[in-house]
Amino acid sequence: MPAPTPNPPGPINTETRRARATIEDVASAADVSVATVSRALRGLPNVAESTRVKVQRVAVALNYRADPAASRLATGRSRSIAVAVPLLNGWYFSHVVAGIEAVCAEAGYDTIVIGLGSERSCVELLDGSDALHRRADGLIVVDVALPADDLRSLDDRGLALVAVGPVLDGVPSIGIDDVAVGRLATSHLIDLGHRRIGLVRGEVANPFGFVVPQLRQRGFEHAHRSHGLRPDPTLYVDGSFTVHGAYEAAERLLERDDPPTAIFALSDEMAFGVVHAARDRGVRIPDDLSVIGVDDHDVAAVLGLSTVHQDVDQHGAGAARTMIAILGGQEISPGRHDDPIRLVVRSSTAAPRR
Amino acid sequence: MPAPTPNPPGPINTETRRARATIEDVASAADVSVATVSRALRGLPNVAESTRVKVQRVAVALNYRADPAASRLATGRSRSIAVAVPLLNGWYFSHVVAGIEAVCAEAGYDTIVIGLGSERSCVELLDGSDALHRRADGLIVVDVALPADDLRSLDDRGLALVAVGPVLDGVPSIGIDDVAVGRLATSHLIDLGHRRIGLVRGEVANPFGFVVPQLRQRGFEHAHRSHGLRPDPTLYVDGSFTVHGAYEAAERLLERDDPPTAIFALSDEMAFGVVHAARDRGVRIPDDLSVIGVDDHDVAAVLGLSTVHQDVDQHGAGAARTMIAILGGQEISPGRHDDPIRLVVRSSTAAPRR
DNA sequence: GTGAAAGCGCTAACAC
DNA sequence: GTGTTAGCGCTTTCAC
Numbered sequence: 001m002p003a004p005t006p007n008p009p010g011p012i013n014t015e016t017r018r019a020r021a022t023i024e025d026v027a028s029a030a031d032v033s034v035a036t037v038s039r040a041l042r043g044l045p046n047v048a049e050s051t052r053v054k055v056q057r058v059a060v061a062l063n064y065r066a067d068p069a070a071s072r073l074a075t076g077r078s079r080s081i082a083v084a085v086p087l088l089n090g091w092y093f094s095h096v097v098a099g100i101e102a103v104c105a106e107a108g109y110d111t112i113v114i115g116l117g118s119e120r121s122c123v124e125l126l127d128g129s130d131a132l133h134r135r136a137d138g139l140i141v142v143d144v145a146l147p148a149d150d151l152r153s154l155d156d157r158g159l160a161l162v163a164v165g166p167v168l169d170g171v172p173s174i175g176i177d178d179v180a181v182g183r184l185a186t187s188h189l190i191d192l193g194h195r196r197i198g199l200v201r202g203e204v205a206n207p208f209g210f211v212v213p214q215l216r217q218r219g220f221e222h223a224h225r226s227h228g229l230r231p232d233p234t235l236y237v238d239g240s241f242t243v244h245g246a247y248e249a250a251e252r253l254l255e256r257d258d259p260p261t262a263i264f265a266l267s268d269e270m271a272f273g274v275v276h277a278a279r280d281r282g283v284r285i286p287d288d289l290s291v292i293g294v295d296d297h298d299v300a301a302v303l304g305l306s307t308v309h310q311d312v313d314q315h316g317a318g319a320a321r322t323m324i325a326i327l328g329g330q331e332i333s334p335g336r337h338d339d340p341i342r343l344v345v346r347s348s349t350a351a352p353r354r
Numbered sequence: 355m356p357a358p359t360p361n362p363p364g365p366i367n368t369e370t371r372r373a374r375a376t377i378e379d380v381a382s383a384a385d386v387s388v389a390t391v392s393r394a395l396r397g398l399p400n401v402a403e404s405t406r407v408k409v410q411r412v413a414v415a416l417n418y419r420a421d422p423a424a425s426r427l428a429t430g431r432s433r434s435i436a437v438a439v440p441l442l443n444g445w446y447f448s449h450v451v452a453g454i455e456a457v458c459a460e461a462g463y464d465t466i467v468i469g470l471g472s473e474r475s476c477v478e479l480l481d482g483s484d485a486l487h488r489r490a491d492g493l494i495v496v497d498v499a500l501p502a503d504d505l506r507s508l509d510d511r512g513l514a515l516v517a518v519g520p521v522l523d524g525v526p527s528i529g530i531d532d533v534a535v536g537r538l539a540t541s542h543l544i545d546l547g548h549r550r551i552g553l554v555r556g557e558v559a560n561p562f563g564f565v566v567p568q569l570r571q572r573g574f575e576h577a578h579r580s581h582g583l584r585p586d587p588t589l590y591v592d593g594s595f596t597v598h599g600a601y602e603a604a605e606r607l608l609e610r611d612d613p614p615t616a617i618f619a620l621s622d623e624m625a626f627g628v629v630h631a632a633r634d635r636g637v638r639i640p641d642d643l644s645v646i647g648v649d650d651h652d653v654a655a656v657l658g659l660s661t662v663h664q665d666v667d668q669h670g671a672g673a674a675r676t677m678i679a680i681l682g683g684q685e686i687s688p689g690r691h692d693d694p695i696r697l698v699v700r701s702s703t704a705a706p707r708r
Numbered sequence: 709g710t711g712a713a714a715g716c717g718c719t720a721a722c723a724c
Numbered sequence: 725g726t727g728t729t730a731g732c733g734c735t736t737t738c739a740c
Binding site (some may be wrong): 018055067069072073078080087088089092093097098101102105110134157270273275276277299302313 | 382421423424427434440443445449452455459464465466467468469488596626630633652655656657667
């Protein structure tokens with residue numbers, strides 16, 4: 001158990017308060033009761049239009065804003081939503097977060113981010129740790145495969161759940177068909193004539209399975225089989241979902257006596273690493289090696305990287321909208337929205353030379 | 355004024371509460387008063403060690419955790435810090451945010467992110483809008499140049515302030531010497547023999563000046579002057595700090611009858627766009643054109659891009675540590691920490707051919 | 709060392 | 725339509 005770090009003592013409260021008007025200030029200034037102020041300001045019925053106007057005017061004059069903590073305490077709702085992502089600085093994740101934040105801000109919700117980089121953070125997330133405990137009304141998990149009972153425990157705590165990425169049982173989710181992604185990229189390579197295809201997968205240090213890699217890999221294998229081919233597992237390497245990790249992984253592949261003629265990297269960032277490694281060893285792309293990634297990262301076009309496009313900001317925005325609808329009391333079925341994907345062929349893929 | 359969106363009605367409260375233990379539950383189970391529970395759990399003095407142990411045990415058994423809203427209401431501190439950034443999905447910003455979040459989580463603080471993409475969001479930030487008002491104990495602004503009176507108003511609201519990026523008057527800040535960055539990159543080009551150097555600047559739709567571009571530009575101009583040269587303002591173009599924006603900006607430069615022999619892009623992402631544009635028009639790098647950026651983005655190495663390295667994650671982490679120290683009651687002088695930078699020469703810069 | 713009680717600022721019954 | 729009042733769950737004097 002982490003050391004209890006109490007709030008430092010001291011009457012921060014009183015210093016701060018000076019400037020802030022409370023609901024009572026507004027009430028007395030407007031010559032009504034606090035209840036009326038509350039109703040008027042929140043647009044509730046049973047307030048005479050004239051009173052509402054008067055109260056609003058006073059509130060503006062006093063620059064009054066309800067204290068969210070007090071409000072949360074009274075209503076049980078915090079008007080903020082949490083986003084849990086494996087790493088905050090990945091291209092994919094930062095775009096999802098950006099999409100979420102934009103929608104949340106628009107709707108008056110705060111966005112609190114939780115990086116799941118360390119094991120500790122993952123465990124805490126579910127333990128009902130500080131980050132979630134009564135601080136957020138809902139949780140958006142991005143590419144996190146929560147086990148069923150953790151799902152339930154979160155639910156028991158009254159947290160609304162929405163997922164971005166793979167399907168999560170009983171949770172509304174938005175993402176792409178990752179198996180199809182794997183199939184699409186791989187078929188492209190096979191159609192070009194490639195028969196020995198390397199796969200740069202990625203593990204993330206994350207106790208919850210990060211299932212995207214598996215799904216895309218499954219698609220990779222499907223594609224082989226449906227063309228009557230058998231994938232070669234000795235051509236599978238781990239790129240950790242980073243440029244650098246993939247660089248090293250690709251080195252291992254290219255060092256072989258029988259290197260693959262094409263490499264499928266499960267993300268564009270990893271594909272960048274592959275391209276780099278190839279270049280450093282004088283392996284020409286696409287002449288000696290075809291490379292394809294996934295994401296359609298802004299830099300993919302610069303490198304001429306073939307890839308599978310997905311509209312990442314939209315995933316985040318869609319998830320946030322769903323969350324807000326749920327929090328707004330709408331019945332949302334825990335369904336799946338598969339966003340379309342499409343193959344983008346650039347100059348990094350071509351028929352094998354030999 | 356935005357439409358008042360009240361919390362939807364409904365007894366969410368009671369449903370939720372079922373599972374959660376309150377301080378009273380702990381008190382009665384441990385057979386002490388709530389005051390004692392509060393003291394014991396927060397490590398305050400004047401609690402018999404035996405009592406403390408007992409209370410802790412009960413708290414764990416009941417999976418008790420203080421409700422942050424109630425705690426906030428009573429103490430005035432929310433144990434969360436807000437981060438305001440111009441765009442959440444830029445490489446630089448996402449790394450800063452990641453650095454901040456990691457440190458905050460470690461210290462038990464929530465990280466709430468605020469994107470300043472729209473004008474509205476900026477205005478609201480300062481208006482004491484919902485996002486900040488009593489929700490966060492401190493605000494970390496990243497590359498945001500707040501005017502002096504906004505600074506004061508934030509301060510009046512009792513918000514602690516820390517800045518990442520350029521110096522902000524009266525606020526502790528961490529960043530790099532952006533003028534030096536401009537000088538370093540430009541001198542490298544000049545030393546190589548370049549005399550006509552294009553500058554890809556960047557504006558971000560942000561009412562607060564985003565001063566980084568100006569500073570780096572100043573360094574660019576300094577470097578010229580100290581070599582007895584005069585920069586050519588017709589060679590300045592706007593790349594919006596995006597790959598795509600820089601692509602178009604570079605096109606304009608390369609289309610000229612007298613194109614520059616080198617281009618300094620104020621960020622690596624923009625440099626990528628320049629490289630792309632050059633490639634698309636058959637301009638060879640570095641033979642026909644030298645390109646240099648700033649950041650040392652992971653992809654810079656892949657493209658062989660020369661650049662000015664900075665340690666971005668560290669900026670975020672450092673800022674967060676400073677913030678937490680301030681919030682912890684330490685006296686922190688509003689000083690400046692300049693993180694070191696260094697020139698990284700790769701293959702995108704060389705002497706001009708003619 | 710511990711407990712009783714008075715808030716913190718707001719919302720939601722309930723009365724009028 | 726509006727006001728009164730009892731909480732929400734915690735912290736913090738102030739007695740003991």
